Amino acid sequence: MAQAVKFDRYGGIDVLNVVEIPEPVAGPGQLVVQVVAASINPGEWKIRQGLLHERWPATFPSGQGSDFAGRVVAVGDGVSGVAVGDEVVGFSDERSSQATHVVVPVGQVTPKPAGLSWDVAGSLYVAGTTAFAAVRAVSPEAGDTVVVSGAAGGVGSLVVQLLRAREVTVVGIAGPGNHEWLRSVGAVPVAYGDGLADRIRAAAPDGVDAFIDTYGPDYVELAIDLGVKPDRIDTIADFAAVAKYGVKAEGSGAAATIDVVAGLADLAASGKLDVPIAGTYPLSEVRAAYSELEAGHTHGKIVLRP
Numbered sequence: 248m249a250q251a252v253k254f255d256r257y258g259g260i261d262v263l264n265v266v267e268i269p270e271p272v273a274g275p276g277q278l279v280v281q282v283v284a285a286s287i288n289p290g291e292w293k294i295r296q297g298l299l300h301e302r303w304p305a306t307f308p309s310g311q312g313s314d315f316a317g318r319v320v321a322v323g324d325g326v327s328g329v330a331v332g333d334e335v336v337g338f339s340d341e342r343s344s345q346a347t348h349v350v351v352p353v354g355q356v357t358p359k360p361a362g363l364s365w366d367v368a369g370s371l372y373v374a375g376t377t378a379f380a381a382v383r384a385v386s387p388e389a390g391d392t393v394v395v396s397g398a399a400g401g402v403g404s405l406v407v408q409l410l411r412a413r414e415v416t417v418v419g420i421a422g423p424g425n426h427e428w429l430r431s432v433g434a435v436p437v438a439y440g441d442g443l444a445d446r447i448r449a450a451a452p453d454g455v456d457a458f459i460d461t462y463g464p465d466y467v468e469l470a471i472d473l474g475v476k477p478d479r480i481d482t483i484a485d486f487a488a489v490a491k492y493g494v495k496a497e498g499s500g501a502a503a504t505i506d507v508v509a510g511l512a513d514l515a516a517s518g519k520l521d522v523p524i525a526g527t528y529p530l531s532e533v534r535a536a537y538s539e540l541e542a543g544h545t546h547g548k549i550v551l552r553p
């Protein structure tokens with residue numbers, strides 16, 4: 248029997264349940280994938296709590312999850328290029344990947360490169376496409392200095408490395424526990440809290456060219472105060488700042504294609520992109536997984552393993 252994470256009203260983690268669902272069937276052009284790993288993302292708990300009702304409402308009962316990696320177990324009519332038994336990385340547009348099985352159009356999967364771990368493969372879609380879009384939005388050039396808030400989180404950890412690959416000096420804002428990791432990927436860590444602007448100025452004596460905010464409150468204003476031009480500021484967490492300051496808010500929606508996922512999978516498989524895995528949970532412990540994520544200090548990704 249197949250199982251999926253569902254909730255039937257907005258609320259805290261206690262509304263999340265793992266329930267039995269009918270055996271999934273592949274319609275024309277679709278695949279059924281047995282999910283091995285499905286990462287979780289903050290947007291999911293914000294939707295489940297009703298915080299994004301105006302922007303992204305839920306309909307009940309709602310499933311959950313976009314990211315996944317797994318094995319193809321059925322293919323529908325008209326599918327070519329993918330066969331039963333293939334290992335794939337992909338995404339759901341139906342909030343349905345946190346399940347034993349997910350049904351998706353064939354165009355939403357790409358082969359899992361040999362050697363790429365399941366946990367990393369199942370973590371790439373939301374965080375990876377968001378990081379890709381945010382980096383592209385600020386047009387980084389070799390020699391620039393770019394500041395990143397939330398620099399060791401699910402998105403920030405990838406942003407930092409994509410910037411470093413463009414020969415950018417990266418100042419990463421994070422808690423002290425993440426500073427060693429930031430140094431290991433070539434970033435200059437600074438702690439958040441009182442005196443942050445002075446610490447950034449000390450770390451970037453020639454000025455800051457661009458700013459990527461993956462955290463939210465106050466960071467866009469800080470970027471403006473540091474003299475960064477609005478068209479070189481991207482936030483994925485403070486949408487009000489777009490109208491207020493004229494900054495960008497390019498996130499996953501701006502780069503949510505399977506080609507971007509495939510490119511990130513290749514980078515990760517070749518060791519050029521480190522995707523830190525903060526923890527893994529069986530599907531039955533979905534509430535515990537979100538408790539950890541909602542605490543707000545995740546380094547990298549948390550993964551469900553159905």
Ligand SMILES: NC(=O)c1ccc[n+]([C@@H]2O[C@H](COP(=O)([O-])OP(=O)(O)OC[C@H]3O[C@@H](n4cnc5c(N)ncnc54)[C@H](OP(=O)(O)O)[C@@H]3O)[C@@H](O)[C@H]2O)c1
Pocket residue numbers: 288289290293373374377396397398399400401402403420421422423425439461462463483484497498499500540543544545546547
């Ligand atoms: N618009 C989009 O397309 C899109 C897509 C994905 C995510 N998002 C949003 O982007 C945000 C980040 O997502 P994520 O998956 O990276 O979250 P995450 O994995 O939970 O990471 C959050 C990070 O924030 C850091 N942090 C906590 N307090 C901080 C502070 N005061 N200043 C700076 N950093 C602080 C934490 O690191 P420390 O341990 O160092 O404190 C943690 O690593 C969320 O708001 C999410 O909803 C938007």
